[in-house]
Each structure stands twice: as C-alpha cells, then as structure tokens.
Amino acid sequence: MGLIDCHAHCLPKTIMDVLREWAAGTYLGRSLYADEGFNSLERHLVLMDKFGVEKEVINYGNLLVPAAKTGKLPMEEVVKTVNDYIAEACRVAPTRFVPAAAVDPFGGAVALRELDRAVEKLGLFGVSLSTNVDGRALDDPVYEPIFERAKRWNMPLWVHPGQVPQAWQQALGLNNRYLNSGVGFLLDDMLCVVKMITAGVFDRWWGVKFVLCQLGGFLPFTMGRFDQQYFFERRAYEQQNKPLPEYLQRRVAEYCQAFYVDTHTADASAIRCALDCMSADRIVLGGDYPISPPEVGLGYTIPQLDKVGLSTGDRAKIERENAVRLLNLS
Numbered sequence: 001m002g003l004i005d006c007h008a009h010c011l012p013k014t015i016m017d018v019l020r021e022w023a024a025g026t027y028l029g030r031s032l033y034a035d036e037g038f039n040s041l042e043r044h045l046v047l048m049d050k051f052g053v054e055k056e057v058i059n060y061g062n063l064l065v066p067a068a069k070t071g072k073l074p075m076e077e078v079v080k081t082v083n084d085y086i087a088e089a090c091r092v093a094p095t096r097f098v099p100a101a102a103v104d105p106f107g108g109a110v111a112l113r114e115l116d117r118a119v120e121k122l123g124l125f126g127v128s129l130s131t132n133v134d135g136r137a138l139d140d141p142v143y144e145p146i147f148e149r150a151k152r153w154n155m156p157l158w159v160h161p162g163q164v165p166q167a168w169q170q171a172l173g174l175n176n177r178y179l180n181s182g183v184g185f186l187l188d189d190m191l192c193v194v195k196m197i198t199a200g201v202f203d204r205w206w207g208v209k210f211v212l213c214q215l216g217g218f219l220p221f222t223m224g225r226f227d228q229q230y231f232f233e234r235r236a237y238e239q240q241n242k243p244l245p246e247y248l249q250r251r252v253a254e255y256c257q258a259f260y261v262d263t264h265t266a267d268a269s270a271i272r273c274a275l276d277c278m279s280a281d282r283i284v285l286g287g288d289y290p291i292s293p294p295e296v297g298l299g300y301t302i303p304q305l306d307k308v309g310l311s312t313g314d315r316a317k318i319e320r321e322n323a324v325r326l327l328n329l330s
Contacts (some may be wrong), residue, residue, distance in 0.1 A: 002054030004323035007286030012085035013039040018071035037290030058099045059128035059158040075104040076165035080214035081144040087122040100126040130162035131192035139199035161185040189217025202258040220274040262286025268307035280314035
C-alpha cells in the first residue's frame, strides 16, 4: 500500500494555453505553467511511481477564474470543460487518480446543476474550491448549497489558496512575488478558516470534510493568541450581559478538529506545531505537483516528515490512513 497525495493539479490544454499565452515572457509562462504535468497525467504517473504514491487527488487550485477572465470565457464554460476533461483524462489510470469536480460558487442554479452532473453522472469525487474568489471567502452564504451537497455525498471539499486580492496586496505591501506567495497565500488560508469559525460555518457543517492546504497557513502558530482573544471576548460579552455567540463556545484549537490540512510546503517544525493543535488525525500528504516541482513538493515534504520523529502509527495516518477515510476507501 502506497502513499496518497491529496494535492495535485491537472487542467485541459485549452485552459492552460490561455494562461500560458497571458503569462508569456514572465516567470509563470517560462517555468511554472510550462510543466507538462499541467495537462499530462502520464507525467504524474511517472512521479507517483518514483515517490511511492498509490493515489493522487486532482483539483484545480485558483486557476479557473484567472483563465476565464484572461480568455474572456464564461465561467460556466470553463467549469464544464474542466469537468469533462478530467473525467476522461483519468481513464488512463482510473485506480490511481481521484479527480474532484470544479464548480463556480457564484453561478447560481446553473452552476449547481453542473456540479450535480460532474459528481452524479461523470463520477468525479469531491469538490475543488478556493479560500477566496475576489475576496469572498467560504464564510459567504453562497457556499452553503455546496456544503450541503458535500455532506449528502460524503465527499471532501478540497480548499486551495485563492488569488491574493489586489486590495490586500496594496494594503499590506505585498508588492512582489516573494511576499505575495510567501505571506499572502498563508494569510489567506488562515483568514478563511477564522472567518468560517466566526460565521458559524463549522458549527453548522460539523462533519463535512473540509481539507485546506499548507497546514492552514499561519493558523497553527496562533493558538495562544486566539486563546487570549477567547478570554477577552468572553469577558466582554459577560460584562455587557450579552449572550455569547456560537463561535465563542469553543476555542480555536477545538475548531481545528473540524477540518483537515495538508503538508504542502511545510517543514518539520511547522508540522510539529500543527500536530500539537490538530493531531495526526487531521493532517494529510500534499505535494502540489505540477505547481510545485518534485524537489519542493513531495521531494521536500517526505524528508521533513522523516525529521519530525513521528510514531509509525502517526506517519501512516498522514501518508495514507486519513486520506483513506476522506476518500471513503475503507
């Protein structure tokens, strides 16, 4: 039994060509989008065999909205193209890939019908989402019908960092790629989770399989800060004789049992921190190929797991067993 990688990407060549043309002459065009793995699952299989990966989850990251905007394409068309493509492409090795369904969260009834088709007719498993779309995170009520379907189908929601909104970049001075990716994405991960907590999303949908990337961003490092805020907020409500909102019934550390996170870009120290607040039961393996080439994907993560000093049981949970549960394989 091999590893299960819960974080990989593949898109139709037509969609990638739009992004490659838009990014021509830039780092994205020359390097990031140039990897053949973006539209070749055969390339994925070569690397999966190299790293001992038995199954790989395919999602679409934050690339669909930029492709639609750049190519002046309707999101409805982009989503349908992706779903049709990935359902067919995964036939190259149907037992090796778990392709998620793409969805436009803001597409209303038409988008929900396409999601139903992707899952119930095409056989896609799970739903690919972003932490934000143009600044609108998963605390937005528009996501509720998607959460309801995820619960009914007993399927994961694969939540990838969104594009960092321009307003954030300007306000925080994230004015180059190093800052935007190194800080912006991790902030986006954490902010999405905390917004979901304060909006009552996890309380309403406890048991839905939310899976976030990059250990949930900065979140594992903020438990002490949120414990302090929990104390202050509860005291303030009590002094004002106001009922506590639902999100102040649990510490943030307790809400960390309401979702899963993956190991993408996490070093050993960060993984240890996440283990303290989330436990090995809530962490899965994530490589991010082809956005992250192997040397900074699984080729980086697996040696970091070696350094953590995990028990055999906890290592097995992170590398396989938690994913088996998420994917309903047991």
